[in-house]
Amino acid sequence: MKFKQKSFRKVPDSLASITGKFLLGKKLSDLSSDYLKKISDQTTWEDGESFLPNKIGKFSRINADGKEIVRRDKPKETITRAFYYTRSEFRGRDNRVEVEDFTWRTYERYPRETIPAQNVHINCIKNQDEKFLLIECDSEEDPSLFLHKLNLALEIFGSELEFHVAAKDGFVQLPRTFKVVNWLILPAGTYSKEELKEKIKQTVSTKLSKTVKPVIEKRLDKIASYEHTGIVIGVGGYKGYVIYHFPQKGISVLESDSPNNATYVFNNTSWEELSKKTKTEIIKSNLAIKRIIHDTNWDQQIDTLLK
Numbered sequence: 001m002k003f004k005q006k007s008f009r010k011v012p013d014s015l016a017s018i019t020g021k022f023l024l025g026k027k028l029s030d031l032s033s034d035y036l037k038k039i040s041d042q043t044t045w046e047d048g049e050s051f052l053p054n055k056i057g058k059f060s061r062i063n064a065d066g067k068e069i070v071r072r073d074k075p076k077e078t079i080t081r082a083f084y085y086t087r088s089e090f091r092g093r094d095n096r097v098e099v100e101d102f103t104w105r106t107y108e109r110y111p112r113e114t115i116p117a118q119n120v121h122i123n124c125i126k127n128q129d130e131k132f133l134l135i136e137c138d139s140e141e142d143p144s145l146f147l148h149k150l151n152l153a154l155e156i157f158g159s160e161l162e163f164h165v166a167a168k169d170g171f172v173q174l175p176r177t178f179k180v181v182n183w184l185i186l187p188a189g190t191y192s193k194e195e196l197k198e199k200i201k202q203t204v205s206t207k208l209s210k211t212v213k214p215v216i217e218k219r220l221d222k223i224a225s226y227e228h229t230g231i232v233i234g235v236g237g238y239k240g241y242v243i244y245h246f247p248q249k250g251i252s253v254l255e256s257d258s259p260n261n262a263t264y265v266f267n268n269t270s271w272e273e274l275s276k277k278t279k280t281e282i283i284k285s286n287l288a289i290k291r292i293i294h295d296t297n298w299d300q301q302i303d304t305l306l307k
Contacts, residue, residue: 001163007059007151011143015150018139023164024153025122025134031157039156041235042181045124047131050178052237053122055205059151064237065258066117066280076108080295081259084214102215104296112260118148119278122156123178132162182238183275186231196231200224203233204257205240216257222299223253223263226306232271238279245271246306251289253305254282263298265290265305 001024003012015022028036033043039053055061082104089099125132135153137146153161186196200220204213223244224231234241240257247268254264261283266274270287277285292301 001161003154003159003161006154006159008147008154011147011150015137016139018165020140020165021136021138023125023132023134023136024150024157024161025132026157026162028124028131028133031133039236040122041239045131045133045181046179047124047126048178049124049181050121051181051235052119053152053156054236054239057155059148059155060237062115063118063120063148063152064279067115069113069115071111071113074111077111078106078108080104080106082215082294083211084218085211100214102218116280117278118145119280120145120149120152121178121180132164133157134162134164180276182234182236183232184235186233188229188231197221197224200231200233200242203239203242208257208259212259213257216259219263219294219298220255222302223255223306232275241279241282243271243274249306251305259294262294263292263302264288265292 001014028044036043039056040051041054042051045051052064053060055064082102084100084102086098086100088096091097120135122133122135125134135149135156137149139146186199191199201217204216204220208216220242226244226246227248228244228246229248230245232243232245233239242255244253244255245268246253250268252266252268252271252274254266264283266287267289274282274287277287290305292298292305
């Protein structure tokens with residue numbers, strides 16, 4: 001099935017007329033290893049595995065993070081946020097040195113309303129001897145979700161899509177549940193401190209501004225400076241989420257590269273349950289035993305928590 005458009009404002013008649021479930025995607029063998037890493041950070045999956053795709057464009061970003069709407073119809077709110085900057089410091093005659101520093105800025109802005117992420121996963125399905133990466137659609141699902149899935153498939157796989165009716169074409173026995181592959185476990189002792197730091201640094205979004213990215217990295221370094229037994233980093237659409245395990249304190253600490261998020265503290269035994277939830281559910285679930293706001297008291301509260 002080939003489409004001329006890169007995206008649609010409404011579901012085209014060719015798909016709107018279909019009843020029941022169908023699948024859109026590509027054969028795994030049609031995608032290069034470099035492209036697979038671009039959309040997912042890995043190159044192969046087993047039958048029945050599922051992942052949230054990387055944020056490579058508009059629809060995959062909305063799919064992973066949701067959408068933020070500026071509410072100009074509401075009164076402005078006051079927020080305080082940390083920023084990184086460099087300045088020239090005088091250290092004697094003809095001696096000026098550029099130093100790094102952080103500052104807090106308080107300013108007013110219109111409030112933001114967040115539309116939750118759709119969290120549509122790409123599924124690996126094996127048909128005979130061929131593996132496919134597919135998005136499952138259903139003509140009976142919400143029309144806005146149906147349209148989002150189509151646009152996501154076009155963005156991830158391009159305009160030429162494999163099309164299969166789920167009840168036919170050999171895809172009769174779709175797995176009832178898929179094993180999600182959204183996290184990479186890094187046990188303590190597996191990597192050196194430098195290797196761990198580099199892996200965590202790579203999970204921070206390259207789209208963050210130069211005044212914000214160092215702030216995020218500083219927070220991650222702060223948590224990592226305390227003795228922990230392992231780290232879990234998000235991959236694909238979960239990239240930017242890092243979990244540190246502190247079983248000696250009975251907790252796991254989640255930090256993300258989103259400037260708007262807080263630091264979340266979970267019971268250490270909740271990791272398995274946590275790993276199966278969407279990012280929206282992780283943040284909004286009642287699993288968190290503590291939420292530490294990113295404000296001027298953040299460093300002190302982290303010290304109190306982890307010392």
